[in-house]
Amino acid sequence: MTVAQLGQLNLDELPPLRGSSRTLDRFQKLEQIGEGTYGQVYMGKEVMTGEIVALKRIKTENEKEGFPISAIREIKVLTRLHHENIVKLKEVVISQDGNNQLAATKESSDNNKYNGGVYLVFEYMDHDLTGLSDRPGLRFTVPQIKCYMKQLLTGLHYCHANEVLHRDIKGANVLLNNNGSLKLADFGLSCSSHLCRENFTNRVVTLPYRPPELLLGATNYGPAVDIWSAGCIFAELLHGKPIMSGRNEPEQLHKIFELCGSPDEVNWPGVSKIRWYNNFKPARPMRRRLREVLRHFDSHALDLLDKMLILDPSKRISAKDALAAEYFQMEPLPCDPKSLPKYEASHEFQTKRKRQQQQLNEETAKRQNLRCPPPHARLPPIHHSGQVLQEHRPERNLSMNQLQRPLPTLPSNPYSEPLVDAGLSNRYPPSMNLTVGYNQTHGVQAQAGGTSIGPYPPHGRVGPYAASNMINRSTTPCYAAGPPGFSHRGPNPIANIRNQQYGWQQ
Template identity: 35%
Template sequence: MDRVRKLSLSIKRSVIDKTIRENSELTSDQEKSDDTTEMKHPISSDHESKEKQHYKKSAQFSPAARRGSFSNTSKALDNKLLNLEDKFRRRSRSSSQACVEIKTAISNLREKSNRQERRKSFSELGFGKLESYDKLHKLGEVFIASCKEQGTYATVFKGRSKLTNDFVALKEIRLEHEEGAPCTAIREVSLLKDLKHANIVTLHDTIHTERSLVLVFEYLDRDLKQYMDSCGSILDMSNVKIFLFQLLRGLAYCHSRRVLHRDLKPQNLLINERGELKLADFGLARAKSVPSKTYSSEVVTLWYRPPDVLLGSTEYSTSIDMWGVGCIFYEMATGLPMFPGSSTENQLQTIWEILGTPTEEEWSGLTRNLKVNSLSFHDCKGEPLRNRAPRLEADGLDLLAKFLQYKAKSRISSADAMKHKYFDCFGPEVQILKDSKILFNSS
């Protein structure tokens, strides 16, 4: 009897040891699977550079949302995983196919749980809610024009989305109870909602509260003016070409949809650390398809305003933006504003001095313009553009001249400018890029 009892105990121990080894192997496989999952779906670390977190392409969810370690969902998941492991272990401990099925089932269950956690996060926070964003620090104040004479101010904050952990720019517009949201803000929202392009800033969310309207934009480090200042106003000419092409890409997309920006200037062109340039601030933009007998002549910051608009023209098209592109092109190439006027009259005189006083052939009907006749101008011969922008090569000077035509209809379009020989070095591929693709590979 003692021999039988000892033999029985020995058999039980061997069975237990075997079970322990198999459990250990399954646990090891599961941990490897978890490690692989973690490698495929990295989680942002507090020790990781905050600036680098902003530039990750894919949305990343917080560790709590992904793992749910202390949630009821996580406990239920753990129980289901144990049941699955027991089920397949009983079916065939020695079968490699069973191990594959276990891993597949566990992976599917984890993914389902992650989706449930994310849906829960979005429902608790979600879009259109101020609680979905953390304000980090103030970036500055911007003036918001209004359809009425008096505008208002908006405060811009750097923030972080609690849903994606990405940096955002929060443009908080204070509301006047009598007037409500400024028409320019409403216009910007309505236009950006339909403008989806790699070279146009993305509007992620809009939040309307009793006291403010908050526009949530993708965050970019600086604008073109700040970038030029940080470089001592002297940009590398290859960067000038890259920035100009991206500006034209974004503008061509807008113009193809009959949208005029109407306020192009370096401060409204945003740049990130990858060198991507994006059009921003569509507060003065207008869809040309919207019925309107005339547009306002008080658009575009003075230095970048074309002469026809300076003289009161309200019947303009995409050409209004192309003059501004020429001014920005010159400023990037020289480090100086091209036409730094102090008033409408002085602005026109500055243009005349550089480009020469326009003739009737260059600008039909100019001599009959009442505003021109009411102002006193000096006749100027102008000077060659190569003297003012010596760093520009011949092709660059030719393109600059095509932007700065007195006659609005003679100015080169954004689409044609992209095909100019100045950009031949980029190759033909850049002409057929999808709207969502950037000019260069940033990986």
């Protein structure tokens, strides 16, 4: 190690590490499974043992006052909590390699040349509740919902009994594994409930799960904030999607008032003293419609949900009392966690990324269809020169063999040659004398009483007064096909008189 001169700092080398803390080199990153405001989460593997773990990188490059307070809070709380429904913090490791893929970003490398990353090592969980719920076609059973809710309330009861408020209960922070175990995670916003409540912040809990007291600006609250969030998760599991999801605080409050009624001094004593109550007070009173809107729920589930989503936090049921609710005692009972089905790993980060990629693919496909629209179903196909345009709807009197056979190429002059059999059925009786050109003889009598027809000239119709080319017609009408310009008519007495007058042969 080089020694710096007097009055100068040695910035070329790091001081030697002291203590028994392990570094990130003991782990191998596999893939990213989560990302939040305070860091990224990766699935990793311990090199020596092969154990799969979760590595949560703490963002420090944007911190101006040292280590993030959220990470300190999470480490402090998880070292106190040891429960089967609380995620286990295994250890804290650091990375000093500035070029490491998981270490500090390049943007911060100039100001923090040796600012190594800090990682919290957790036990790995296969899913989170949001990622698992977003799987296409997946619907939880009632025993499965009871199993999950019982574990969720058990974990909350343990936290509240140890005077810890989670303050960010949502589906992404409820972890599951393929053994059926449920664990609460992400205690970065947690706090101790025994502290002075007057200084609590109300900017906690993700918006769709935030209770009304925080939306109205309350800073004095307790464990009831977690119960409201758990009630929103309970309704989401039963309903298949969030029941109250606003885009901002006013819209979220409006959705709560529409379902749970508007607050007043009768149903929530002291609500008018909350600092933002007058700003968000609805123009007209709204009645509570929770049982009406969610009437398709089981009656016992609706009773428990009604107690968890009460506006007044002092009347809200506790986690301990919720565990003793009749809902968990009635058939069907909560299933054994080990009997739950096993799913492919599903985290919110992964499912969201897949959904975004799917939407991108659909938009790309739509743009391509607009550029090259397919031909209309009722329009004929594109006709190329030298090919015959086929009928879109063939005539019904043609047989299947005739439909399958290709149509012939017709001559440019339709009157130059007779239409002999060239892919079509013969249009004339077998006894006809189909001679090319003009025939000076009389027409040939058709068989079976058909029309007596003669050949036709190569250019147009014959003049009406040419004695040698008149067509003799029989007295029996016929609908047999004839050459172009041929008219199927019945007997004409006037024509017979004219034939006798001019001496035309009948």
